[in-house]
Amino acid sequence: MTPYFAILRARFAAVLQYRAAAFAGFGTQLAFGLVLIYVYEAFYRSSRGPQPMALGEVVTYIWLGQALLSLLPWDTEPDVRALIRDGGVAYELLRPVDLYALWYVRTVAWRLARAALRSTPLVIVAMVFFQMRPPASLAAGLAWAAATAGAVALACAMTSLYHVSMLWTVAGEGVTTISATLVLFLSGMMIPLPLLPAWVQRITAALPFRGLVDLPFRLYIGSIPTERLAGILLEQAGWTLAFVALGRWLLNRGLRRVAVQGG
Amino acid sequence: MPQIIVENLCKTFTVHERSSGMGGALRGVIRRRSRQVHALDGISFSVEPGELIGYIGPNGAGKSTTVKVLGGILVPDGGRCVVMGRVPWKQRIEHVRSIGVVFGQRTQLWWDLPVVESFDLLRDIYRVPRDAYARTRAEMTELLDLAPLLDVPVRQLSLGQRMRCDLAASLLHSPDILFLDEPTIGLDAVSKLAVRDFVRRLNRQRGVTVILTTHDMDDIEALCSRVVVIANGQIALDGPLEELRRRVSSERRLTVDLAGDGEEVFDPDAILVRREGNRVELSFDPSRVSAATLIARLAQRHEVSDLFVQDVPIEEVVARLYAEMGT
Numbered sequence: 001m002t003p004y005f006a007i008l009r010a011r012f013a014a015v016l017q018y019r020a021a022a023f024a025g026f027g028t029q030l031a032f033g034l035v036l037i038y039v040y041e042a043f044y045r046s047s048r049g050p051q052p053m054a055l056g057e058v059v060t061y062i063w064l065g066q067a068l069l070s071l072l073p074w075d076t077e078p079d080v081r082a083l084i085r086d087g088g089v090a091y092e093l094l095r096p097v098d099l100y101a102l103w104y105v106r107t108v109a110w111r112l113a114r115a116a117l118r119s120t121p122l123v124i125v126a127m128v129f130f131q132m133r134p135p136a137s138l139a140a141g142l143a144w145a146a147a148t149a150g151a152v153a154l155a156c157a158m159t160s161l162y163h164v165s166m167l168w169t170v171a172g173e174g175v176t177t178i179s180a181t182l183v184l185f186l187s188g189m190m191i192p193l194p195l196l197p198a199w200v201q202r203i204t205a206a207l208p209f210r211g212l213v214d215l216p217f218r219l220y221i222g223s224i225p226t227e228r229l230a231g232i233l234l235e236q237a238g239w240t241l242a243f244v245a246l247g248r249w250l251l252n253r254g255l256r257r258v259a260v261q262g263g
Numbered sequence: 264m265p266q267i268i269v270e271n272l273c274k275t276f277t278v279h280e281r282s283s284g285m286g287g288a289l290r291g292v293i294r295r296r297s298r299q300v301h302a303l304d305g306i307s308f309s310v311e312p313g314e315l316i317g318y319i320g321p322n323g324a325g326k327s328t329t330v331k332v333l334g335g336i337l338v339p340d341g342g343r344c345v346v347m348g349r350v351p352w353k354q355r356i357e358h359v360r361s362i363g364v365v366f367g368q369r370t371q372l373w374w375d376l377p378v379v380e381s382f383d384l385l386r387d388i389y390r391v392p393r394d395a396y397a398r399t400r401a402e403m404t405e406l407l408d409l410a411p412l413l414d415v416p417v418r419q420l421s422l423g424q425r426m427r428c429d430l431a432a433s434l435l436h437s438p439d440i441l442f443l444d445e446p447t448i449g450l451d452a453v454s455k456l457a458v459r460d461f462v463r464r465l466n467r468q469r470g471v472t473v474i475l476t477t478h479d480m481d482d483i484e485a486l487c488s489r490v491v492v493i494a495n496g497q498i499a500l501d502g503p504l505e506e507l508r509r510r511v512s513s514e515r516r517l518t519v520d521l522a523g524d525g526e527e528v529f530d531p532d533a534i535l536v537r538r539e540g541n542r543v544e545l546s547f548d549p550s551r552v553s554a555a556t557l558i559a560r561l562a563q564r565h566e567v568s569d570l571f572v573q574d575v576p577i578e579e580v581v582a583r584l585y586a587e588m589g590t
Contacts, residue, residue, distance in 0.1 A: 006387030014375045091371050093336045095388050096360045256338055 003097050008109045011079075015113035022117035029066040029122055036062050037130070052194040056133065057221045061192050063132040064217050067119035070111055071151065072189060072212055073158035074180040076166070077103075077110045084166045099255070100248050103163055107156040136222025143226040147216035150236035154211055157243035158183075164247050167254035188214035194223070208239035265309035266440065266472055267333065272342035274303040274328055302328040303339065304496035310474070312439070315466045317487035317504075318476045321585050325496045326476040330442050333474070334364050347439065360389065363433035367445035370425055371432055372417040378428050379413040382435060389436035396435065403431035406461055423454030430461060440472045441465070447479050459485050480577040492581075494588040504577075511580045511587070516573050517545045517557060522566035533557060541568075546575075 037059055044055045053061070080103050083089050092099055126132035135141030162175045169175065184190050186209035193204055193214040204210050215232045218224040224232075279297050302325045310316060320326050331337040332344060335351035335358045344351060351358045365371070372381040386396045404410055407427040412420060420428065426446060433441060443462065447455045463486055465471050477483065483490060483504065490507050492500040500507055517533065521541045528535065532552035533545040547557055554572050561567060 003388040003390065006384055010373065010376065010380065010384050014373070017375065086369075088369065090331060090334075090336050090366070091364075091369065093355065094334055094359050094362075094364050094371075096356045096390075097388060098356070 003095075004101055004105045007102065008105045011106050011109035012113045015110055016117065018114075019117070022114065025070070025114070025118045026121050029069060029118065030125065033062055033066040033122075033126065034130070036066075053192060053223065056131065057223060058192060058195075059131050060133045060221050061188075061217050063123070063126040063130065064220060065189050065213060067122045067126070068115055068148070069189070070114035070118060071148075071155055072183055072187065073155040073162070074183045075176055076159060076162050077107050079110075080106060080163045081166065084163070093255075100160065100164075100244075100251050104156055104160050104244075107159045107163070108152065111152060111156060111159075133221070135220050137226075139226045140219055140222045143229045144216050144220035146229060147211075147219050147232050147236070150233050150240075151212045151216050154208065154236050154240045154243070157240045157247065158208070161243055161247045161250070164250045164254060167251070183209055183212070186210070187212040188217070192217075194218070208243070211236040211239060266312045266347055267308075267310040267474075268343070268345045269309065269329075269333070270307050270343040272303050272306040272329070272332060272339050272344055273301070274325075274332065274337065274339045276300045276302055301496045303332070303342075305342070306493065306496070306498055307342075308491055308498060308501055310472060312472055313466070313470045314489060315462075315473045315487055316475065317483040317490045318474055318493065319478070319480075319483060319490060319581065320493035320499075322478075324493045326493060327444060329493070330364070330444050330474070330476060334362060334442060335359055360436065361438055362440045362442065363436070363438035364442045365426075365429050365433045365444065365446055367426065367443075367448040370417060370429055372425070372428060374418050375416060377414050377416050378409070378420070381417060381428075382413075382432060385432055385435050391436050395437070399435055399437060400431075403434060406464065407431055407457070423450050423457070426450060426454065426458060427461075430458065434465070434471075438471070440474070443473060443475045443477075445477055446475070447477060447482055455479070455481070462486060480581060484577050492584060494585065499584065499588050507584070508574060508577075508580055511583050512575065513550060514546050514548055514575055515554065516575060517547060517554065517561075518571055518573070519543045519545065519561060519565075519567055520569040522568045526565055528561070528565065530557065530560060 040055065040058050040062070044051065044058075083092060092102060095102070123132065127134070135144055158179075162179060165175050186204050186207055188204075188210060189212075193201055193210055196204070204214070211232065215224065215235075219226065219229065219232070276299075277297050278300050279295050304325075306325070306329060318326055318329065328337065332339050333346060333351060335355040338352045346358060347361055349358045372378065373384065376384070382400060385391075386393075391399075404413070407430060409427060409431060412424050412428060415424075417425065417428070430446070446462070447458055450458065459482060462473060462475070466473050466486075473486075475482065475486065488503060490500070490502065490504055491498060492507065500510060516536065519528070519542070521528070521543060524541065528538075528543045528545070530545065530547075533547040536544045536546045538544070545557075547554075558570060558572075561570075
């Protein structure tokens, strides 16, 4: 087994142990989803004009977002955070592996394991009781799955950049406060992007965030045709490469000056 | 050819400081005060394969910094460092394959995993072939008595158990050089002995080069033939343990148990160091008076029930050396 896959597997298995956290997360996301849906229902009832998305599409979009919240790059991996804070980076550098790849792999494992734990019960409950719909078609479902893989790659590249930035700031709170707001709003997590004014959508189209939520979700509900999948994957891959390149460059600079906390 | 060559190694850290209190904190917002700390200020030494070296010095002397440079973690500001023909920080990945490191203050095992899974993970990370891994693991399990610990999650181990597991973990890839950074810190007497015994066997039987930093002078006395003392980022002494003793003082100690109570003990060539009940400890300079003469004189004047001669405890030697160096 390659080192990276071994670490991925071990970390995934470790995160699966945190069942209580997952249960709490499930409860929180269920409550958030319901509140959001009631708000949108009220909007849709009170407005007469035609909307860019049907209410049913919005409901499914919201549930998907709540189910997959842990895949979004709005927080940092607790192990990596602790390593940077208390100087455990030293041990990481003693391993015959590439440090960037090591952190990236850990992040992937952590995000996937948390999402797996939380999304399964949430999707079942939302589909049975709260009008979440299955993918528009089999093709839409497959396209969504492919775009979700692209979204995870991108999300973890962004998260890795936060991790690297912590070599300078030590505490990660500042970075995650800013990133949480940016990511949740610009990805479509807070308000589905089609509901935003056209000029805002022009901005989000030029930014990496819509590849995390909006594009894969709209493949799922069928409002983006599956023919656009290749373009979406390309957009995600381009941004991913950019974030990886930036993260690697910064990591190499950071390691030269790192004092390794605690003597 | 030496296995480790260190020449004129320098490393400077910038420390940001601020005065205490709210005033200091506010001034710190406007202008940060910083100070240069020379953690390593021109260190040179070399190590032959199979040596077991004690690397000692007061807190903040630069011990850990040296270990981190040799381990490829830190990039020095100046000087040369070659370990087994490689420059550690330039060829980090190849370099770390051939070394093992244990930091006493920090575990390299995965907190949530049972010990054996941490070991398996390390096998994958170092790409150790399966049969070689099985052999080494079995050997380590036997030598360090790990069998009852293998299935326990690391967070539930006691410090002594954890250190034994950490030692095993650092050796699973059969490194040629082992760096031990305070491996006995916080351990009880039994665990310390187990660690020392293991390190000695590893060095003698397998020929692994060991560089040991410690504050426990019993570790040094039990294990090391050569001691490197570092203070203020410079090497203060490099040689056998006896040389360290000679350098600081030639004095020896005579401990006498008297038969009678409360007798005054006096000799013109000896100094009374301490007295506890019937036990009297005298310090003398063997170049002025031989142990035999001193004992004879004392036995004449007092009724002696027991006595023994020994060297100054290594702790005291080192404490004096540190004091001499003004740290």
